[in-house]
Amino acid sequence: MQVTLRVFRYNPEVDRRPHYQIFEVEAEETDLVLDLLNQVKWYQDGSLGFRRSCGHGICGSDAMRINGVNRLACKVLVREVGAKLTVEPLLGLRVLKDLIVDLEPFFESYRSLLPYLVNHDPLPSGERLQSPEQRARFDDTTKCILCACCTTSCPIFWGDEGYVGPAAIVQAHRFIYDSRDHAANARLQILSDKTGVFRCRTTFNCTEACPRGIEVTKAIQEVKRSILFDRF
Numbered sequence: 001m002q003v004t005l006r007v008f009r010y011n012p013e014v015d016r017r018p019h020y021q022i023f024e025v026e027a028e029e030t031d032l033v034l035d036l037l038n039q040v041k042w043y044q045d046g047s048l049g050f051r052r053s054c055g056h057g058i059c060g061s062d063a064m065r066i067n068g069v070n071r072l073a074c075k076v077l078v079r080e081v082g083a084k085l086t087v088e089p090l091l092g093l094r095v096l097k098d099l100i101v102d103l104e105p106f107f108e109s110y111r112s113l114l115p116y117l118v119n120h121d122p123l124p125s126g127e128r129l130q131s132p133e134q135r136a137r138f139d140d141t142t143k144c145i146l147c148a149c150c151t152t153s154c155p156i157f158w159g160d161e162g163y164v165g166p167a168a169i170v171q172a173h174r175f176i177y178d179s180r181d182h183a184a185n186a187r188l189q190i191l192s193d194k195t196g197v198f199r200c201r202t203t204f205n206c207t208e209a210c211p212r213g214i215e216v217t218k219a220i221q222e223v224k225r226s227i228l229f230d231r232f
């Protein structure tokens, strides 16, 4: 089938403003949107800028807006979106070139929440054990691949770059409820700040956008409740 691909283009070094470019691409219904972009880059216009790596929904690098919805280009089949599609960069972050956005503010928020295990006990001789129930407590948020689909679908984040955003909260959640971790209080302290979880207005955009099916809004609500009611 013939697919008409409308692609956001912007090179701040030469363009005064963004524009859209149309590409006609021959594709199978079972091709991925990422395949279309690769076809354009390899055979029609090598200057097209977009990120991708694994091609299998694991690395999170090819998040973009496909027909207005945040998706991973490597997880969307042509038959899902039809013969005409528009591909644009994620919202709320500066465009570096075409479909590539500056993810540094996103990762800065992520790093601010201590996204690693903190444990002050003496080093054990073996693994730090936990029960299946303890592991299940944070299982959902271990699935995050840091693609930024959730954060850049959040209207609060669009209007306030200071808000840490859903992905950073998901990553904090993963450690706050880990029975082996000792830094829950520090993370909750950071998240109780004006740039933290209480900026969330429960729009559920983040949950709908997550390509891993994480219940992002639920995780955010759990963190809010811990700040208000739990003693760690």
Ligand code: FES
Pocket: 052, 053, 054, 055, 056, 057, 058, 059, 060, 061, 062, 063, 072, 073, 074, 075
């Ligand atoms: S290329 Fe890795 S998630 Fe799509």
